[in-house]
Every structure is written in structure tokens, then in C-alpha cells.
Amino acid sequence: MAPPTDPRLDRDTTNCSIARTLELVGEKWTLLVLREIWYGLSRFSDLHQMLGCPRNLLAERLRKLVDHGILATETYQPEGSRSRSRYVITDKGNDLIPAVLGLLQWGDKYRAAPEGPAIVNRHHGCGAALSVQVRCEHDHHVPPAEIDITPGPGFRARGASDPPHGGAGH
Known part of the structure; x- marks a missing residue:
């Protein structure tokens, strides 16, 4: 007789909120960008100087955070200078x-x-x-x-023929 199967192994983890969040913010430079913005930096040049990451990587991470509504850009104009952009945290980012x-x-x-x-x-x-x-x-x-871990409204059971999804689920 086969041992009973753990029912937790029958859940589909493709809609896991942890995995989806990590796809967006689960990379080192992204979290460090957020840290510096929370600590008060807002300009690209200041972020680049503080973090020391490649400019193209920083630009890509900032663009992704803006595209997903975690950061926003604001235009400001120092007296006697041209207008510039800065990054600000949104309510979604503060969450x-x-x-x-x-x-x-x-x-x-x-x-x-x-x-x-x-x-x-x-x-x-x-x-x-x-x-x-x-x-x-x-x-x-x-x-x-x-x-206690209980099924939520988005819970999906994995079909009998579906392979395991590795460590992506929670």
C-alpha cells in the first residue's frame, strides 16, 4: 500500500503571489533602488553614485518600477536651471x-x-x-x-498530469 500523499503537493503554484512579486522586485538592484528612494534619494545621478551599479541596469530597474506603478517620475526645476526628473515612491511602493x-x-x-x-x-x-x-x-x-495555511479565492488544484513547479510556490 502506498503512503498517503500530502495534499499540499496537489496545489498549482503558477499563480503564487510570492513568485509574482519576486518577478517584479526580487532582484538585488531593484531592492537597493527602493532602499535609496525610501532613504531620500530621487535623482538618477544620485542613485547611480550611491549604488555603483551600471547605468543601463539602473535605468532598466527604474523603468520597470515606474511601469508597474511602484515609482513615479516628477518634473522639478531648480532655480536658474533646466527642468529635471526625479523618482518618487507611490502608495503601491510604500506598501x-x-x-x-x-x-x-x-x-x-x-x-x-x-x-x-x-x-x-x-x-x-x-x-x-x-x-x-x-x-x-x-x-x-x-x-x-x-x-494556518488555507486555500484562498485564487487556489487552484494541480491536474494529475501536471508536473511539480519547483520552488516557485509558497
Whole structure:
């Protein structure tokens, strides 16, 4: 008799939100561009100087972020100069902050320099350091052991003849 099959193996992961998000922002330079824009840079030349990535790569990442509504461009004109463009974060881009701060928090714990993290993000209102947590809609802190994974409205079962999709799913 064959052992029972884990029902989690029967889900189609082609519409996984994690995989779809990583297609857009899951590349090192993209996340670093977002970091610098959140930290206050807005001009291409400043981003290029700070990041040190190839200009064509930076231009492509910025274009992709603008095309997907995560960044927008604004025209501004310094007094006595020609008009220029700068990049600004959109509401859609700001919605990525918890995910990026979660990566930062993990990195500060496991990958920081021996003397500690390079940057500490603080709450402007009280000065306390930030902490990213998983909370339910009733505002309870939820540790990983208490997270239940259930099918959502976009759940699809994989057909019996479909091959596994590797690590793309969540």
C-alpha cells in the first residue's frame, strides 16, 4: 500500500503571489533602488553614485518600477536651471516597506557587521526602533507556529498530469 500523499503537493503554484512579486522586485538592484528612494534619494545621478551599479541596469530597474506603478517620475526645476526628473515612491511602493524592513530586520540579526547594523529605522513620533511583526486583523502577534495555511479565492488544484513547479510556490 502506498503512503498517503500530502495534499499540499496537489496545489498549482503558477499563480503564487510570492513568485509574482519576486518577478517584479526580487532582484538585488531593484531592492537597493527602493532602499535609496525610501532613504531620500530621487535623482538618477544620485542613485547611480550611491549604488555603483551600471547605468543601463539602473535605468532598466527604474523603468520597470515606474511601469508597474511602484515609482513615479516628477518634473522639478531648480532655480536658474533646466527642468529635471526625479523618482518618487507611490502608495503601491510604500506598501512594500514592511517586506523590505522584514529583510532588513533579518539581515540585522543574522548578517550585520560585527559592530552592528549600518542603519536603524526609528519611529518619527517616539524615537523607538522599528520591528516588523506578523499580526492578524484582530491585532494579535502571530508566531510562525500559529500560522494556518488555507486555500484562498485564487487556489487552484494541480491536474494529475501536471508536473511539480519547483520552488516557485509558497
